[in-house]
Structure formats: C-alpha cells, structure tokens
Amino acid sequence: MWLKPEEVLLKNALKLWLMERSNDYFVLQRRRGYGEEGGGGLTGLLVGTLDSVLDSTAKVAPFRILHQTPDSQVYLSIACGANREEIMKHWDWLEQNIMKTLPVFDSNEDITNFVQGKIRGLIAEEGKHSFAKEDDPEKFREALLKFEKCFGLPEQEKLVTYYSCSYWKGRVPCQGWLYLSTNFLSFYSFLLGSEIKLIISWDAISKLEKISNVILTESIHVCSQGESHYFSMFLHIDQTYLLMEQLANYAIKRLFDKETFDDDPVLDDPLQITKRGLEDRAHSEQFNAFFRLPKEETLKEVHECSLWVPFSRFNAHGKMCISENYICFTSQDGNLCNVIIPFREVPISSDSSDPSDNIEERYLTCQRECSKTLNTEALMTVFHPQNLETLNSKMLKEKMKEQSWNILFAECGRGVSMFRTNRSRDLVIRGIPETLRGELWMLFSGAVNDMAVNPGYYAEVVEQSVGTCNLATEEIEHDLRRSLPEHPAFQSDTGISALRRVLTAYAYRNPKIGYCQAMNILTSVLLLYAKEEEAFWLLVAVCERMLPDYFNHRIIGALVDQAVFEELIRDHLPQLTEHITDMTFFSSVSLSWFLTLFISVLPIESAVNVVDCFFYDGIKAILQLGLAILDYNLDKLLACKDDAEAVTALNRFFDSVTNKDSPLPSTLQQGSNVSDEKSSHIRVDITDLIRESNEKYGSIHCEDIHSMRCRSRLYVIQTLEETTKQNVLRVVSQDVKLSLHELDELYVIFKKELFFSYYWCLSYPVLKHHDPSLPYLEQYQIDCQQFRVLYHFLSPWAHSENRDSLALWTFRLLDENSDCLINFKEFSSAIDIMYNGSFTEKLKLLFKLHIPPAYTEVKFKDPSKGDELSEEELLYFSQLHVSKPANEKEAGSVKSSPEKGKGKVDIQAYISQWQDELFKKEDNIKDLPRMNQSQFIQFSKTLYNLFHGDPEEESLYQAIAVVTSLLLRMEEVGRKLHSPTSLAKGLSGTVCASGGPSEGKTESSLDKDPSLLKEEPQWSFAFEQILASLLNEPALVRFFEKPIDVKAKIENAKTSQLCSRTKM
DSSP, X not given: OEEEEEEESOTXXXXXXXXXXXXXXXXXXXXXXXXXXXXXXXXXXXXXXXHHHSOSGGGTOSEEEEEOOTTOOOEEEEEEESXXXXXXXXXHHHHHXXXXXXXXXXXXXXXXXXXXXXXXXXXXXXXXXOOOOXXXXXXXXXXXXXXXXXXXXXXXXXXXXXXXEEEXXXXXXXXXXXXXXXXXXXXXXXXXXXXXXXXXXXXXXXXXXXXXXXXXXXXXXXXXXXXXXXXXXXXXXXXXXXXXXXXXXXXXXXXXXXXXXXXOGGGSXXXXXXXXXXXXXXXXXXXXXXXXXXXXXXXXXXXXXXEEEXXXXXXXXXXXXXXXXXXXXXXXXXXXXXXXXXXXXXXXXXXXXXXXXHHHXXXXXXXXXXXXXXXXXXXXXXXXXXXXXXXXXXXXXXHHHHHHHHHHHHHHOSXXXXXXXXXXHHHHHHOOOTTTHHHHHHHHHSHHHHHHHSTTHHHXXXXXXXXXXXXXXXXXXXXXXXXXXXXXXXXXXXXXXXXXXXXXXXXXXXXXXXXXXTHHHHHHHHHHHSOHHHHHHHHHHIIIIISTTTTSTTXXXXXXXXXXXXXXXXXXOHHHHHHOOOTHHHHHHHHHHHHHTTTTTSOHHHHHHHHHXXXXXXXXXXXXXXXXXXXXXXXXXXXXXXXXXXXXHHHHHHHHEEOTTOOSOTTTOSGGGOOHHHHTSOOEEHHHHHHHHHHHHTTOOHHHHHHHHHHHHHHHHHHHHHHHHHHHHHHHTTTOOSOHHHHHHHHHHHHXXXXXXXXXXXXXXXXXXXXXXXXXXXXXXXXXHHHHHHHHHHOTTTTSTTHHHHHHHHHHHHOTTOSSOEEHHHHHHHHHHHHHXXXXXXXXXXXXXXXXXXXXXXXXXXXXXXXXXXXXXXHHHHHOOOOOOHHHHHHHHHHSOGGGSSSSOOHHHHHHHHHHHHTOOOOOXXXXXXXXXXHHHHHHHHXXXXXXXXXXXXXXXXXXXXXXXHHHHHHHHHOSSXXXXXXXXXXXXXXXXXXXXXXXXXXXXXXXXXXXXXXXXXXXXXXXXXXXXXXXXXXXXXHHHSOOOHHHHHHHHHHHHHHTTSOO
C-alpha cells in the first residue's frame, strides 16, 4: 500500500529493520522478527509487541520502502506491505516507472519533490475507488491494512472504525486494538510473543452494556454465546459504546427482524455505513423522537443559542436544531421551553401561484368529496354533547380546565408552533379538557405534521381499501364489537363503521403490521375524542413512531419495553424483586398495560388521562405510572404468597381507580359501576396517581429509556431466537440418533452458514424466506450452495472426489417440495444417517442418491476443474426438474408445506401433514425403484471414491470388484433372451482386472462402443440384490459400520466456517 510520504529520522532505529534491497534512490526493508525461524528471538518479540501497542506507521506491516537521495540522511517512508509478494509489486513498479526518470533532475530536492508528488498522485487515484471516508484518511488506511492483515476477512467486510483499548483476559489487561466492522467486533493484541485474536459476530451478541466496578472503572461488557468479554481504557467510551450499540442493533434488525429492517433503506447497503453516518443517524433519531417529527426527517445543523420567551420576558439558553422541514428549539434542562416551527407555517411569499395553495385546494376538494362517508366530528361530541344548561360541579371544573388552557394559548400560542413549558406539562397531568383532547393529542404526538403534509391521503386509502378481504380484515370484523362495547358510540353503526374504516385503512397502508389485537381498543378511544382522519394519523403516530414494533407478529417492541420495565423495577423497587424473584410475573401482568396504554385495565374515564400523558411524554409516562402502581400496592404485593394472589390484588386496585373530575355521565363511567363489595376499597384518583408517578419517578430521562431499549432489544430477540432453536431441536430430536448437544451445535452451524451467505451479499434471496410468523422449522432454510459448504465440513463422505455431485444429489433428495430450500430437520436427518445409520440405512441413502429424483447426470462446463461445480452449475442442477412417477408426484404434493402458497395458512393442512409424519412408516426397501445401468456405474464410481485413502483401501477395492462382478453375472444368468453379454463381460473384466478404481477404463469402453447401450436391452438392479451382495463382504460392512467422531467433525466445522471465507 502506498503511504503519504513521511520522514523517518533514523535509518535503522534500534535495529528494528533489516535491509532486503536498495539502489540509489530507494530502500526495501523487512521488520526484524518477521519471516525468521523462532520469531527472531527476544528482539523479535519486543518488535512484535511494539507493533501491536504503538500507533505508528511501523506497526502496520512487516515490509516497507523508503525513499533516499545520495548524500542525505533524511529518509521518507512511501510504501508498506503485509507480505513479500505485495511489497515486491511496489518495488518493481518503482524500478520500471520511476528509476529511469530520476537521473534527469538536477538536484536532490527536485528528485524528492517529484517522488512525493508521484506517490500522492497514486494514493489519490486509489482513493477514488476506496470506501474509507473518515476524518483522517491516512490513519484509517493504516488501520484498514492492519485489520485486513490480522483477520483476513473478505474485502466486502467494511471497517467502520477502530479504537485502542484493553481486553481483560482473566485478571490481566491486554493492550490492543478494537475494530468495529459491519458484521464483526474484532480485537487484536500482540504482547511479548502472546497473540490474542478475537472475532465476535454482532448477531451473536446477547448483552452489550457499560459497567463500572472496583477493578474496571468504566468498561464495556459484551456477552456472546454464554461467554463474557470486557473491554476498557477507552479514550471516548461513550462514543465507542454508542457505535457498538448501533452496529449490534443494525445486525439484529438485518438478520432477525426483517419486518422493521425492510422499512429502513438507509441501512440497506452495508458498504455505505460509516462512523460519521452512524453518528448522524443516532442524532437524527434522537431529534425526531424528542420533537415527535416524522421518521424521514434528518437533522442537518445544531447551534447553541438563546430564545426570547415573551410571556416570561427572559432569554432561554439552549440549542436550535434544523432539519429539512423544521426549526426546533429546546432549553438546556429540556422542560423549561420547547418550540417546533415547521417551515410550512412560515409565510415566504404572498404570490397567489404558490404551490401550497394548490395543495390546500386539493385537500379541501378531497374533504368535500369524502364528507358523505367520513366522520368529521369526534364521536364524543355526537354521543355526549355538553349541555350548558345543566352545569354541575364536574362541568364547572371542566370549564375551569378549559379556561386554564385558553390562558396558556393566549400567552404561549396555539397550534404546532406553541411554546411548550412546565406549565403545559402540569395542565396535562391534571387532565386535558374533553373539548381540547383531540386537538392536543394531535399536537403532542406529532400526528398534526403527518396530516398536514399528506392532505387527502386518508380519504384515498379508505377508498382503495374498501371491499378488500384478507386475514387482517377478517380479524378486524371479528373484533369490532369487542371495542368498548359498553360505550353507546360503539353500540351504533356510526361508531362501528368509523372504527372499521380506520383499522382497514391502516392495515392497507402498512400490510407488514396489518392488524394486531389491542389496536381496536386504542383506536376506539382515539375516535371518541378525535375526528376520523385525525384518529387515523394518531394511530400511525402510535404504531410507527411512539410504540415502534409493538404491533408486529412478535410484538417485539412491547417485549422490549417490558424488559426496560423490569430493569426499572430492580432499580427503584428492589424489595419487590427480592420477594417476587420470578421477573416473568411482571411481564405477564404488564403486557396489556403497554399494548393498550392501560385502557384495558382502567375505567375509560381514568384511562384517557393516561393517554393524555402518553402523547405528551411518550413511553416514559407509561413506565412511570407502572412503577407508581406497583409502589402504591407494595405492601399488598409483599404479603402475597403466589402470583395469582398478586394479580387479584392489582385487579382490585384498578377497579378502585376513579376520575373524580370526569364530566362523563355515570352511565358511561366504568369506575362508577363497580359493585358494593369493590367500592368498599379506598378510592384512588387517577390525577393523584399520575402526579405521584411524576414526582417519584420523573428523574427517569428519555435518553436513559432509549439506551435501555437498545440494550433490551438484543436480549429480547436473542431470547426469541433461543426459543425457536429449542422448539426446532425438540421436534428434530425425536427422529434422529444425534444427541441434543450435537443437534444444538449443528443448528448453530446451520444458521451461521445462512448468515455468512448474507453478510457480504446485499440482496441474498434466501433470507427473504425468514418469516417469524412461520412454523419454527420453516424460519431458517438453506439453498444448495450453502448445503454444499456444510456438506464439505460435516459429511464423513466429503473426502470423495465427486463430493460436489454427492452434495448436489443429497440436496435434491432432501428437497422434497422442490422449492430449492431445505430446513434443519431435513438437513440433520441426512447427517444423522451418515454418522449413526446402520449399514442398511447408509447403503439405502447412497442408493437413493443415484436414482431419481435425487440423481441427475452432472456434465461439467470446465473439465479442467475436475469434479468441482461452480455456483452457477450447482444452482442449475439443483433446480433441474426430474420427472417422477405419478404416485410419487401425488405424495410430493402432500408433503409440500401449507405456508408455501400465498394467502391464509391452512391449519387443517398442517394437522394432516403432522399426522402423516407421526404415523409415517419406515420406507420399505421393496418399494424402491430399480437402478439402471448408467446409475449403477455411477454408484460403483461413488463407492470407489469413498474408499480412497482408507487403511483397508485395497481390500475394499477387491470387495467392490467382486460384488460388481457377481451382480453382473447374476443379471446375466437371470436373462434368458438378449442378455447384455458383451457389456457385462466388459465391465466385470475391467473391474476384476484392476482391483481398484477403473472409472476411466469403464467410461472409455462405453464411449468407444455406444451401440452396446442401444442394441442390448437395459439391465437394472433392485436394492435387495445390491444389499445382499455387499453384506457378503466383511470389509465393506466394517467400512460403513465403523464409528465416526461426530464431535471432532462439528468442532472442525465451527473453526473452519469463518476461516474458509478469510484470506488467512
């Protein structure tokens, strides 16, 4: 690699370099200790240690080229190389292109200037094709070279950044370098002859956290596959941790959580990920979450400034954040004053041809067209209008609340650009007035921005989604009457129709979520206080921004927040966790709290106050309230003897929660309809409960919740993956003889091979089949190329010369539904037979591999490569259709998975398939089709290849020759007319005479006289004949029945999986 020319003051400083070549202008040097036997002794060890620890050009590579001029003591380093071959290319280029030019210069200074300019030009040319765009390109180039040299990963593995740090091996810190790339966390250290090399894939990390203790003041703890690793002594530990967190979550989303990753085009190309890009992305996400802006907004600039607050008459110091469409301000403490100004609200010109006028005109036209079908009023105003003539104390309090908000609007403004202060928070805690609730929900959630920039969108979606029929719409229809059934709005067709339209429109907008239970409850409450279109955009804000991943198939977002909730319980209520040690209790109890924002457990008049706080403070409000509820019931929970008693205590508490200020009539208030027995409990006012939650737990910051969410996401998804694995192993273990531990190791290798294929391929088609909603066995499947790699690693028959053909035929045999994919059960069944099968089972497998549908004649495009198949050939032959008998086709159609078709999953088909597999009998050997002559010849070749290198190779060759000869004679005797005498004699004679592999001779005899195959009737063998003949040869029986060390093969496969893809 060419280097930016830098002065080297001492030619042989400390004798660390040895001269290899030199001329008048250049010197090629080798690092002492490199390439020497014994590592160059003590000096070599010291040099290696310096190379690992010091951040200098010297550490980069063991070879370098210096530029020198006659009569000068100044040397310039201009190139370095990881090996002799690389550095010699640079040396040869210098001799051929530079050396001839230098003598023409008059002075040494001109020579040096010319060389420096030429080298910089070469570096600039290389930089055009380089994807390393960092603050210091030179240092990054050096780090990239060392990263490639130390780990040898494929060129597509993008290095994002690197840090100097210590890795704790036991109680001893090892100083080295931490490299963060798109798919791996890597560490390298070399100290006094002791080399430490660590590679951890991001998708294997289950825990990533910052910790601090007596020994490690501040360190990063990484847990992968049950092993803990500790890194410390970072210069900027917060920055390092943030990048590690982002890369780990990126890998988790890309490989395990395709539902959310597909919506994230920014991360679609791993080669575009840079340190600066990740930092900018993190700032934008934080900016959008804090100000509730659309996900598409990107933070452009941040400036410290002061904002004049007119109603308080002082300057609030804080930060101004600018994106494409918004200017936002937040004061230093975050709560004193926040302002959001959309550019669309800023008048730029009074020109009547402004395109915004057209947008407004289109919006109004759309509204007029749809006014006949869409509700333009909130349901609460229709079904519970306020009667000013009958003012009672509650209505007076409601009017006082409205007056308080009107005073706030007069001082702080109204609408999206209003000042948001501590006063507005206090008013929200007291409960938003009924008449303002819809407006303020839209404002605080940010849904007002979504609706403003998408005029007429909802009406269009409603029109397009009307009449659609799918699984989501069926579930929606099923749940419509369950949504607040006690409220008159949803006892009428008006409310039910509005709810149907909003839910169906959202399922149409976002088919990946579609419809999830709990969405109906939330939407029904939104419709009570917001217009229909506003309710739709509020639902969008909740599902896509405020509660991300809550409403997908696995409700990952809710599980993540439950894990955050458990962590907060451990921090704030330690006495409760000491009493209830099983934390799953809190998860099972609180799931409905998070999914429905307490609407399903609290009376409706109290629940809407919780929703008020949620739209203002986000998930923080729900977490705080959850802690306050547990704290309020602490004594009762500590007195409970089991989970059931604790659940009962909490349910009684929820029944006792009221809203004393609610203006709703008693017929609509659920809290007032409780029985006398329940009303004997002490009443708890929701306003007091919310205020207490803010006072006690208001110190929980949004930044801390975000960090806990990222940390918990790793744990939750890895836990779900572990559950998937355990379920797969439980199913597979019933059908194989491999132990659970061996199956566990095989599953890890199987899944890792799939991921390796996707690490460096941007759009690998197989991963598109990963769908968490599918049955466990179908979630991960491999194609023929991946199976070939695993076959080479794991099969005891992989030493055979035609191993690629064997892998291809095995894959075709396992791929019963011809979708060119096999799952782990199919894969492990083949491996199990190869290792644990009886002589008959192994022979039957080999027999099946040489008859259709598994067998297909393999013709190599490039004979120079021998029996090795290219990826294109492998793909072609794996997809090649082989006609089957009618009865087999029928059987195959039954075996195909019910979920392969589009649309709704056929549960009955699954039950039928499960019953077929449960009662499936062992294949009867008499039902196997006969093997024809070309297949038998290939079968014989395969046996010869399998025996190659075996200690009993000669006796095995003799045995197979005897068996082949015997079978041919039996066939000859069995034919009374037109027996293929010449062919039989020719084949048996060749085999017997050689006593060994005779592939070439057999093929040549058939090639020379192909008429033998045409003129003579085809002869064939049944499996029983072959089995009986081979059983008579003890050497063959011993070969197939000798035990094979499965553990050794699996361990070798684990170490070879990554190494096979590296350049080491």
